[in-house]
Amino acid sequence: MTKEEERALPIGVFDSGIGGLTVAREIMRQMPNEKIVYFGDTARVPYGSKSRDTVLKYSQQIVRFLLEQKVKAIAVACNTASAYALPVIEKDCPVPVIGVIRPGARTAVDATRNGRIGVIGTEATVESGTYPEFIHGIAPMAQVLSRACPLFVPLVEEGLWEDPVTDEIARRYLAELMDEEIDTLILGCTHYPLIRETIGRVVGDEVTLVNPAYETARTLQELLTERGLLADHHPALGEVTQYQFFVSDMAEKFRRFANSIIPYGILSAKVINIEKY
């Protein structure tokens, strides 16, 4: 394959379901020339309440699927998979892989003034301790306070993005972090940017909200530039569709949800049998 051909290959992006679309959206915004193959594991969602072994096994199956689609790089657009699977995947993968946690940690360290950083995420992400680990790798004196928020994902999926119930649950989850006077809060689950307004209202203007999706797309762009892999022109008309979506179940529901997140009409999502990978 020529370097030119390699540059024209798509980026693989995956998540346990729909949350990773917030990362795909940032890649579309920041790198409009890139093609994307997105996989959402809608049959086995959520990952956030599962064990390390299970999340690793599922992530490895998805990486095998994406490699079969000839991607030039992979973005693990799921905090839980980044926490539990990335260290193993990185080792074996023939293309560059990035997760969302390291970029999120770096942005938070840049943003904090008082050195007190809050992290919210799934039970698994919080349990893994990966955010504190990465933050302390950059800023050893930072204080990191973590809180699992298991109801945020179902509330987002139920569409209660602006709702008194979501406000009430957010107040409970975030009360302790606020008492600890954090000035920066990492939205450590790709669903959470969708209720950014609610979270912002609860924590107030003094707390900087960090959405790792933005920084992940930026880091990916740097990486592709370094390796000479950045697509240098927009896909021509008649080329394969720029954005392809695959799921393990419920394609139509995914398509509807995706169209409320992604600024381009998604015509279809294809169901594949991920267990065979």
Add this chain to the structure above:
Amino acid sequence: MTKEEERALPIGVFDSGIGGLTVAREIMRQMPNEKIVYFGDTARVPYGSKSRDTVLKYSQQIVRFLLEQKVKAIAVACNTASAYALPVIEKDCPVPVIGVIRPGARTAVDATRNGRIGVIGTEATVESGTYPEFIHGIAPMAQVLSRACPLFVPLVEEGLWEDPVTDEIARRYLAELMDEEIDTLILGCTHYPLIRETIGRVVGDEVTLVNPAYETARTLQELLTERGLLADHHPALGEVTQYQFFVSDMAEKFRRFANSIIPYGILSAKVINIEKY
């Protein structure tokens, strides 16, 4: 195998996760001589937001696992699996199989005075139309009003069994059914009996709540009696453990939860790889 040996075999019970323990509990109460092999698909929970094909595939894998454990009968202790998979499983299965929907439908028809029956359940259970179908099979003139309640399962799993947020969500979900003047409400998801108090408060004393778990255990007892398969004495000391629990992930979390539902101490749950069945 002698009939005596066959009677001593366990009953297989399965669910997408922990909800089916409410059915296992009823079997324990009503048939204290029986052994149970329980499987909870905790790696792939929830089923209620998945497609028919996926729920069927998962259920068939579990039935194969239970048959390998030499069960004498199978109770599908999950409304979604009963709705989507039971008709197919029944055809091929070498042992008797019962689900929760037919028993629940029969109880509701017996209970209603005004012929207006409400059904609440997962999106998949409601979508399947199985409750209305079975109810109309017995009482063609009954009016059946259904409502999916997707947040009830995460609220139960988060432990908010008695909480103003659960009250508020219940009021929203049930308002329409109350306007339609139902006098009987089927708790069409095995998680819901755990928030029976909340649901009862919202619908008031005039509405009879039907928990299909009770009737399912009764139906199973009738079936085993008819076939001469009812265990006729309590397992002797030194025999294999009376209640065995298997899950596809998160055994310790399952064990803790199970101990809050089951009136016997559960010593352990074993993780198996269900995808290989």
